Amino acid sequence: MSSNAFEVRGGNRLKGEIIPQGAKNEALQIISAVLLTPEKVTISNIPDIVDVNLLIELLGEIGVKINRISRDKCEFQADNIDIPYLQSAEFKKKSGRLRGSVMIAGPLLARFGKAYIPKPGGDKIGRRRLDTHIIGFEKLGVKFVYDNDDNYFRLETDGLKGTFMLLDEPSVTGTANILMAAVMASGTTTIYNAACEPYLQQLSKMLNRMGAKISGIGSNMLIIEGVTSLKGTEHAMLPDMIEIGSFIGLAAMTQSEITIKNAGIENLGIIPEKFQQLGIQMEFRGDDIYIPQQDSYEIQTFIDGSILTISDHPWPGFTPDLLSIVLVVATQAKGSVMIHQKMFESRLFFVDKLIDMGAQIILCDPHRAAVIGLGRQHKLRGITMSSPDIRAGVSLLIAALSAEGKSTIHNIDQIDRGYQYIDARLTALGADIKRI
Template sequence: MSSFEVRGGKKLRGEIVPQGAKNEALQIISAVLLTPEPVTVSNIPDILDVNLLIELLMELGVKVQRPSRDTCIFQADDVDVDFLSSEDFRKKSGRLRGSVMIAGPMLSRFRKAYIPKPGGDKIGRRRLDTHIIGFEKLGARFEFDDQHHFFQLVAPQLTGTYMLLDEPSVTGTANIVMAAVMAKGTTTIYNAACEPYLQQLCKMLNRMGAKISGVGSNLLIIEGVDYLGGTEHRMLPDMIEVGSFIGMAAMTQSEITIKNAGIAHLGMIPDKFQQLGIKMEFRGDDIFIPEQDHYEINTYLDGGILTIADHPWPGLTPDLLSIVIVVATQAVGSVLVHQKMFESRLFFTDKLIDMGAQIILCDPHRATVIGLGRRNQLRGITMSSPDIRAGQALLIAALSAEGKSTIQNIEQIDRGYQYIDERLRQLGADIKRV
């Protein structure tokens, strides 16, 4: 098992390019199962979760050419549907939360799917109800295999219908959309997720011949078609990386330019970091963060303490709240961070407290951060990464801390951030993989 050794307190400088969007990649790559024709996908992040999904598709019989590390040509013209019920599939798909995304395309095209018990991050309960209920409304039947912890779905015929989702789940909406594109009749999905990832998926499916309207809103209307063809698709820059790099620049008092940041697709991410007092300039599609000695958290107009919470798009993504917390530790002022979606995502704050941060964990969903304004620099410690986003937050803390930090279980970071140590070294960070 690998670790990062980080000697912090160094100012960074230079340009960094965000990878392709991880959460988009898991949906887009699953969607190649909807057609027997070639689909070319570019700007693919070279990370563990995405590579595991590509390997899983290859085991299913999908032909994959990789002319470069960020581009794949997929062709699903000889899919081995029986592999879904094998022990190999159960083991491999159980390692990866994103494997749930192949259920919608498999139901749509082959009328059969298996869903493993969710793998991935240990950040709290991650239910599959939205996916299963949506499939049922389209006409699928499911059985739960208690022995292997698997859902088996069959659908001799998928028929369009109206559905009101109980939550605007991004993966749930994407899975239902992929199941509905070749259903008979019209499917209407209200309270649909409308994140850029989902918009990208819908635009790609429309280029393949699907008929999806309402893209970008929470009301999607899908007219079923008989066949989908091949296409080309390019991933957006990863908004979570962009937010992480904004926070990293402020924490380390660095001058950094984030190149090709996809500013039009960031929603209120820049606004939330500006509320923490971080200055930035938008130069075309680049974000320039100047060196800042101090940054001060805004208050409300009546002087009340700022609250930053996650919301469905266009609200702030929950994936960035770990970064917000660590950045706030060195700000001037206080902020209440409210993580509504996952009940275990704030537990990593104990490591920040060990580093010298002043954080009150109010309950599993809320933490109050008292910014020290750099009066007391964080100190390096040995710690373990509990999940992808907390791992990146701890890495940012280590880069700003005094002395040496050791971050264990960095496979969690590798699941979501490609070559992160190499890219940080190019900015001047003292980080090595051990």
């Protein structure tokens, strides 16, 4: 599946329609939730990407019956789980490779009273702490032991009990994991400062269809009345809002006319507005986003004339996953913007590659970059570079598609982890991308 580099020749204007994939971050939670019931669960709009496929494979190895009807639709039935396998060296090795594997802990604790979590790996975007998950589990009555020899947390409980908890940060995966454990705890659990992303809302609605009793969906306070068992259901993933934001940015950077089909606009929150602040025009046509060809786009200032700042914030604020896209798009806008990445400490380190391409960016510190838009007076130049994490990878791909000459992007496994067939889908719009 993964080859090691993309060779990109920039400067083509793209044209046509593109359909976003199912949401990656939602998929990892939803697919883990199949462990909560012995009945059949059918999931559709699954993104065909490495992280998701590895998780499905992992579930198969712990005994879930898997019927992959098509690449984007799959039936799961967890009626015969092999609990001893969770302690095997093989499981530890496999789950250690996959950051999403932490998400199976909540369902396993709810149903079987034990789980094993590898120490997190994955992206180079700073520390990915598991504290929120483990402290939340502890409050529900889970004991944990950390095994130094093989970097593993062993979690056990003789019965989860509902409680009130205030999370130290509104972690999306932490909230989801605790929520999946709490749905079968005895009594009532209240999770305050809960994440409330669309991913979480989707998971909560799915769990309620399975028989859970969750209220407060969409807010930062979830109240869960425990039930003794859950039944099967069907669930369709939302379109991936990070992909949608990436395509909006791509259209502007390459002066292309693109229609993003079935974009799930009502679930995009503030994302379209942030791209409009960069001067990008778009029209909502039903559930499609039409982006006209624009020769130039001008960054708005604040009402008092001061320079625009775009920063990330937990939902319903602007997602950190799109800040790198906004930063790239701003390099060719007219005007200046301050990009402030609050939630992670090393996601801006890829800007050195953009500076090499000719972008005017001042990296103030690990969290802030001032971008001085070139207004297309100087095109970016193609260079050879490597992708440090999933989101930066696509930002660099967008930069390369708008640059003059040839770029080579190495370490594209990082891109494949999050974006399905991205090269084929963009080539269909007229992009010049080759896998080498």
